[in-house]
Amino acid sequence: MKPANRKWQHPKIEGDGSIVVNRFWFFFFLTAGIAAVVSFAVSPAMNWWFPGPSLSPLGRQIDDLFYLILVITGVTFIGVMGVLCYILWTFGAGRQVRGIFTHGSHTLEVVWSIVPAGILLFIALYQLDVWARYRVKSLFDQDALARPVAEVTARQFEWRIRYPAPGKVLKDTPQPDDLYTVNDLHVPVGKPVVIKLRSEDVLHSFYLPHLRVKQDAVPGLIIPVWFQCDKVGQNELVCAELCGWGHYKMRGQLTAQRNEDFGAYLQELSNSQFDDGVPVAKAESSKSEE
Numbered sequence: 655m656k657p658a659n660r661k662w663q664h665p666k667i668e669g670d671g672s673i674v675v676n677r678f679w680f681f682f683f684l685t686a687g688i689a690a691v692v693s694f695a696v697s698p699a700m701n702w703w704f705p706g707p708s709l710s711p712l713g714r715q716i717d718d719l720f721y722l723i724l725v726i727t728g729v730t731f732i733g734v735m736g737v738l739c740y741i742l743w744t745f746g747a748g749r750q751v752r753g754i755f756t757h758g759s760h761t762l763e764v765v766w767s768i769v770p771a772g773i774l775l776f777i778a779l780y781q782l783d784v785w786a787r788y789r790v791k792s793l794f795d796q797d798a799l800a801r802p803v804a805e806v807t808a809r810q811f812e813w814r815i816r817y818p819a820p821g822k823v824l825k826d827t828p829q830p831d832d833l834y835t836v837n838d839l840h841v842p843v844g845k846p847v848v849i850k851l852r853s854e855d856v857l858h859s860f861y862l863p864h865l866r867v868k869q870d871a872v873p874g875l876i877i878p879v880w881f882q883c884d885k886v887g888q889n890e891l892v893c894a895e896l897c898g899w900g901h902y903k904m905r906g907q908l909t910a911q912r913n914e915d916f917g918a919y920l921q922e923l924s925n926s927q928f929d930d931g932v933p934v935a936k937a938e939s940s941k942s943e944e
C-alpha cells in the first residue's frame with residue numbers, strides 16, 4: 655500500500671539536518687495575524703465587544719479595563735504571529751537553512767517567566783480600585799446601602815422582586831405591606847441604588863449587561879449589589895448562570911426612571927395590590943353616611 659501523503663502534517667528533516675516546512679503554515683499563521691489586526695481596526699465601528707455604551711460610571715471603568723487587557727493580549731498575539739511567520743518563512747520550503755536545536759536556555763526562561771508575571775502583576779494591581787468599588791461593601795454608597803430599593807430573588811425560572819411599601823425601609827423578612835412584581839425591576843435614575851440578591855433554589859446570576867453588573871445569586875446568602883443607571887429607560891435583566899432547563903426564560907427588565915416617577919410607580923403598585931375591590935368613590939360616600 656502506498657504510504658499516505660504526509661507533507662501537510664510534518665516538517666520534513668533533510669539528511670543534513672535542515673528542516674523543510676511547507677509554506678502552508680506560513681500563510682496559515684499569517685492569516686491569523688491579519689485577522690487579528692483587521693478585527694482590531696474594525697471592532698470600534700462594529701461595536702463587537704459590548705451590547706452598547708455603558709450606562710453606569712463604574713461600567714465605563716470596567717470597559718476601560720477590558721480594553722486595556724484586550725490591547726495587551728492583542729499586541730502579544732500579533733507579535734507572536736509575526737515571529738512565527740518570520741521563522742516559518744526563513745526556515746521554510748526551499749531555504750536550506752540548518753535548524754539549531756537548543757534546550758534549556760536559562761536567560762530565555764527567565765525572560766519569558768518574568769515578563770508575563772510582571773504584566774499579570776500590573777493588571778492585578780491596576781484593577782484593584784475598580785474591583786473594590788464594585789464589591790467591597792464599606793465602599794458602597796452608604797445611604798443606598800441603608801435603604802435598598804428592592805429584594806431580588808432568583809428562582810427557577812424568574813426574578814421575584816419585593817419592594818418595601820412607599821416611604822418604608824426594606825426588611826430582610828417579608829412585611830404585610832410589601833409590594834411584589836415578577837421580572838420587572840424599577841429603580842431611580844442617576845444615583846447609586848442597592849438591591850438585595852437572593853436565590854430560592856440553585857445558583858443564578860443577576861446580570862445587567864448594559865450596566866456591566868453581574869453577581870451570582872447564592873442559596874442561603876443575601877448579597878447586596880449596587881449599581882447606578884444614568885439613563886432613563888428600559889434595559890435587559892438576564893440570568894448569566896445555566897440554572898436549569900428554563901434558564902433561557904429568566905429574562906426580566908430594569909426600568910430606570912426619575913425619582914418622582916419611581917415614587918409614583920411604587921404608589922401605583924401599592925394601590926393595585928391592596929385594592930379590596932370597593933370603588934374609591936363609593937367607599938368615601940359610605941364613610942360620609944356614618
Ligand SMILES: [Cu+2]
Pocket residue numbers: 808857858859893894895896897901904
Ligand atoms: Cu437562572
